[in-house]
Amino acid sequence: MQKHSDETLVAYLDGELDGPERQHVEAWLAADLGARDRLTGLAQSADLLRSAYGDIVNEPVPERLIAAARGETAGAAQPHEAEILVLPRPQRSTITMPGGRWGIGIAAAAALFGLVVGGTGSYFASGLLSSGNPAAEQRFAAAAANNTWLDNAAGYYKLVVSAGDALTIDVAADADSREALQKASLPQTRWPDLKPWGLNFRGARLVVVEGRPAAQLVYTTENKAIGPLTLVISASKQADIQPTFDHRQDVNLLYWRHQGRAYALVGQTDIGYLWGIANDVAWQLDAI
Amino acid sequence: MSLGWKEAEAPVRAADRGDPVSQRFSDQLIAVLPRLRRFARGLTGSATEADDLVQAACERALAREHQFQEGTRFDSWMFRIVQTVWIDQLRAREVRKEDSDVPEERLGSDAPVRTIEARLALAEVRRAVQLLPPDQRTTLMLVTVEGLSYKEAADVVGVPVGTIMSRLARARIALQQHLEAGGASRRSVKNAEAQ
Numbered sequence: 001m002q003k004h005s006d007e008t009l010v011a012y013l014d015g016e017l018d019g020p021e022r023q024h025v026e027a028w029l030a031a032d033l034g035a036r037d038r039l040t041g042l043a044q045s046a047d048l049l050r051s052a053y054g055d056i057v058n059e060p061v062p063e064r065l066i067a068a069a070r071g072e073t074a075g076a077a078q079p080h081e082a083e084i085l086v087l088p089r090p091q092r093s094t095i096t097m098p099g100g101r102w103g104i105g106i107a108a109a110a111a112l113f114g115l116v117v118g119g120t121g122s123y124f125a126s127g128l129l130s131s132g133n134p135a136a137e138q139r140f141a142a143a144a145a146n147n148t149w150l151d152n153a154a155g156y157y158k159l160v161v162s163a164g165d166a167l168t169i170d171v172a173a174d175a176d177s178r179e180a181l182q183k184a185s186l187p188q189t190r191w192p193d194l195k196p197w198g199l200n201f202r203g204a205r206l207v208v209v210e211g212r213p214a215a216q217l218v219y220t221t222e223n224k225a226i227g228p229l230t231l232v233i234s235a236s237k238q239a240d241i242q243p244t245f246d247h248r249q250d251v252n253l254l255y256w257r258h259q260g261r262a263y264a265l266v267g268q269t270d271i272g273y274l275w276g277i278a279n280d281v282a283w284q285l286d287a288i
Numbered sequence: 289m290s291l292g293w294k295e296a297e298a299p300v301r302a303a304d305r306g307d308p309v310s311q312r313f314s315d316q317l318i319a320v321l322p323r324l325r326r327f328a329r330g331l332t333g334s335a336t337e338a339d340d341l342v343q344a345a346c347e348r349a350l351a352r353e354h355q356f357q358e359g360t361r362f363d364s365w366m367f368r369i370v371q372t373v374w375i376d377q378l379r380a381r382e383v384r385k386e387d388s389d390v391p392e393e394r395l396g397s398d399a400p401v402r403t404i405e406a407r408l409a410l411a412e413v414r415r416a417v418q419l420l421p422p423d424q425r426t427t428l429m430l431v432t433v434e435g436l437s438y439k440e441a442a443d444v445v446g447v448p449v450g451t452i453m454s455r456l457a458r459a460r461i462a463l464q465q466h467l468e469a470g471g472a473s474r475r476s477v478k479n480a481e482a483q
Contacts, residue, residue: 006457006460007453007454007456007457009457010457010460011453011457014431014432014456016437016438016453041464042460042464045460045463045464046432046460048410048413048467049413049428049432049433049463050432050433051410052410052414052417053326053329053414053429053433056322056325056329057322057326058322059322059325061318062339064339065325065339065343065346066321068342068343069314069318069346069350070314070318071314071350152319155319159315208312208316208358208362212359213359
């Protein structure tokens with residue numbers, strides 16, 4: 001029975017129990033101080049574990065691994081680590097691709113555990129295992145997914161910036177958006193018109209975010225202070241959230257979820273400008 | 289207009305690096321490299337071995353690119369390859385486990401005591417992970433560190449969800465016991481030094 005109890009406690013912490021099972025565990029926890037202590041200890045050790053491996057995703061990726069991922073292992077690997085990657089884009093009929101450089105910022109989970117690493121020190125002030133937050137543990141999976149999603153959105157933006165005129169566009173600005181967006185599970189989305197903001201719609205890229213297709217709408221401008229701006233839209237099963245500001249990989253993001261869609265407006269311009277554009281996008285797409 | 293989703297279902301040779309689907313595949317692979325390195329570090333306990341493992345996994349992934357199904361989770365697919373390559377390596381040779389990649393002697397003696405303690409404790413956590421059996425270590429890294437659901441972890445490892453649940457519980461309990469034992473021994477050392 002002890003084994004079963006521990007399994008249940010761990011599954012409870014991981015958010016893997018359904019409603020009745022969760023209620024059963026909560027009733028058990030309410031009546032059993034020992035179980036509550038075990039739950040707290042399990043939550044703390046899990047946080048420590050994530051902290052212990054949290055910084056690895058922020059390390060520069062060795063160049064030999066980048067080369068291996070591109071099928072260039074033989075002879076291409078260098079002994080030193082590189083923070084800048086050389087990623088020549090594929091040749092397409094209407095696009096010429098010089099060897100572009102862009103940062104490793106696209107790394108999907110670069111900041112995945114930033115939320116928990118910062119709290120590490122508290123464990124050592126009063127012993128290795130001193131406090132815990134089971135509720136936070138339960139929310140971890142959703143937070144991690146959200147972080148990965150935002151890192152992807154930021155990474156794809158940096159790809160747009162670095163590629164410049166050589167950017168690969170999957171759906172041209174004058175194409176029928178419906179066919180393209182159906183492929184991205186976004187059948188009813190139309191292109192927001194941001195010309196009043198001095199932004200020209202250049203086209204859409206179909207990208208992969210968390211294993212799901214998404215659309216990255218690319219807007220450009222001659223105004224260097226504003227720079228390009230992208231809007232990533234994907235299907236989402238998570239609850240609606242209001243527009244929220246974030247900053248990662250040196251770019252600003254304004255993201256929100258509304259009625260089964262997740263949106264991320266990404267750019268290097270200031271947050272006030274992004275807010276204005278987000279309101280316009282919401283009005284045009286009824287997205288907030 | 290070619291959109292690149294369905295095309296990925298057709299076999300594409302990894303050598304065709306100019307192909308847009310292959311380029312997209314490489315982009316995805318590069319994007320997930322930091323997490324693969326972390327997962328591999330948890331499995332092997334060594335930075336060097338972990339990068340060797342990831343490199344081998346990349347090569348295998350490119351060779352089997354046509355097996356990846358668009359619309360499924362790329363990271364899970366790569367975790368599975370890393371885990372498979374690692375198991376192959378374990379079976380093929382006797383693994384010489386290196387100590388933690390944050391050796392204690394690297395810690396500067398003039399660093400604040402609290403920082404040293406924190407880094408020692410995190411190194412202790414990594415050492416405790418290396419004491420777990422390989423199947424528990426894999427499950428712990430996939431679920432607790434990488435954030436996969438039990439179902440996703442079960443798919444990666446190729447076992448039922450119930451097996452993941454029991455392995456994870458054993459791993460979490462064992463880890464907690466290791467940490468508590470380590471913390472107790474460290475406190476004993478500190479007390480002895482204070483006296």
